[in-house]
Amino acid sequence: MTRPPLTLYLAAPRGFCAGVDRAIRIVEMALEKWGAPVYVRHEIVHNKYVVDGLRDKGAVFVEELAECPDDRPVIFSAHGVPKSVPQAAEKREMIYVDATCPLVSKVHIEAQRHADNGLQMIMIGHAGHPETVGTMGQLPEGDVLLVETPADVATVDVRDPDRLAYVTQTTLSVDDTADVVAALQTRFPAIVGPHKEDICYATTNRQEAVKAMAPKCDAMLVVGAPNSSNSKRLVEVGARAGCGYAQLVQRADDIDWRALDGITSIGITAGASAPEVLINEVIAAFGERYDVTREMVETAVENVEFKVPRVLREPA
Template identity: 55%
Template sequence: MRTEITVPTQMPKGHTKSRAKPQITVRMASPRGFCAGVERAIKTVEETLSIYGAPVYVRHEIVHNAHVVARLSAMGAVFVESIDEAPDDRPIVFSAHGAPQSAHAAAEARNLVKIDATCPLVLKVHTQAKRHVAAGRQVLLIGHANHPEVVGTMGQADDGEILLVQTIEEANTIAVKDERALAYATQTTLSVDDTAGIIAALKKRFPDIAGPAKEDICYATSNRQKAVKTAAPGADLFIVIGSPTSSNSVRLVETAKAAGARDAILVEDADQFDWNILEGVSTIGMSAGASAPEHLVEAFLTALANRRTLDIKTIETAKENVVFNTPLRLAS
């Protein structure tokens, strides 16, 4: 699809015409932005505020986007890193990234109203990991150290039952209890290509290792990376709207560079962008991480249209219609 967007400018008195703005081609990757898990998590906080009133406490940022967190904070959400920071008489919402069993146990021990907004696809990884451990298998979790999703998944079993693998080198050297009793799982927001290499190394070293029937990397992460791979080749610059704490957003930047964009950057919003970077740029690609609201993309395009004449081309590689219901406590 091809669309021309121009924003008229006010001409000063005495001028008969404004200086023409140079044209720039914008390749819009689609799908982009919010996924079903993020939409569910945000809606969960909104519904909790509606039912229980403010304040509502949320363990960790509900999703990794500063704009989303700021809006919910203004509505009465209070974001904390520990259950200990939540009072006894207010609900506690668990973020989309999931939490270790110890956090759930701490909330239950205090009889807190506990509402779990963990993405269902993350919960699937938790369930698989627990089943493997119960069956006597040690789980090798492919992911990034200290990411809240990884912390939550590793916290589904006793220490040593789930081991973290971050690189191919670690896959080739990690010490395990029994090479014949292993399984692997992955963080849901990883690079598809990087993860495939680590899985291949694990399978080569441990031929009997068990894996998920369907990959753990979520549909939204895969779809957004595929769209970026299609839109990025030959672009002078690829711009990903998202927060630096968002794993899937950072992976999109890496994907764009690997796919052939001359350069790629992560930008929180139009206000944070250095417009001087566009000097000499004629073609850009754009996407947004799964936790980035679409209005940030629209605001960036509006700001860009004030400076350039836009030739927008949408690069769509998949259609998404996935919807997750909010937790049963709220749905009932």
């Protein structure tokens, strides 16, 4: 049976970013140094395949520090944690390793610096997301106000409209964040923004690649987890950029082939916590059903690398 022709556009950059790669290496190196089990507070990154793989090697994933024994190392996830978490670990004299992405740590430092200068903080982010919880937890409870949309800006209750600063979650949609920032600047002209955009380079690069790819495609698939903020944003960006059908899939088994019936072109990308093996699995699934012609849509080249914490580079 003749397979129908399909042009497969592959976004670049896609998949793992430097912060995710570093976080996974931290867990692997901790297991090598201290042996199993090593405890990890929250999923190290938002990807089931990655988490299951590390669990098989001896990592134990928990939601709270209280679930960890005192005598085993604990790792804090790439999303960051409130200040109270390492403080509690120190009080219990635990060995802990902070796998917070350095770009998230930059936002934490920024928030503290603004607070030290007497500015009230507003955070642009998604309520309940671990990164938002971690960033807001850098300051005393109630000192950081959360806004998600321009509508939230209209109702936010501040102490002094002339003494404000804002930070953003690193994995948001660049365009959506710009709308919220514009609303903040309109209502609070004196508000202080970050020296450099908080949204991380990897989030921006992946969204730009999707914007370039989407108009060429009948449909687009984003490989990523349903609890991955940056992956969900890629679906939204693709739909807004002109792709008629954009869908999030965790792996090839999740593809809705009926929804793709009749397409002649497909775009494929992946969130920053999705490994290349899952992307290749999706590409192979199309190869089984179509006569595929591949085209790369490259908008940036990434060569960023973050060092792992010194404690892991030292002998046991």
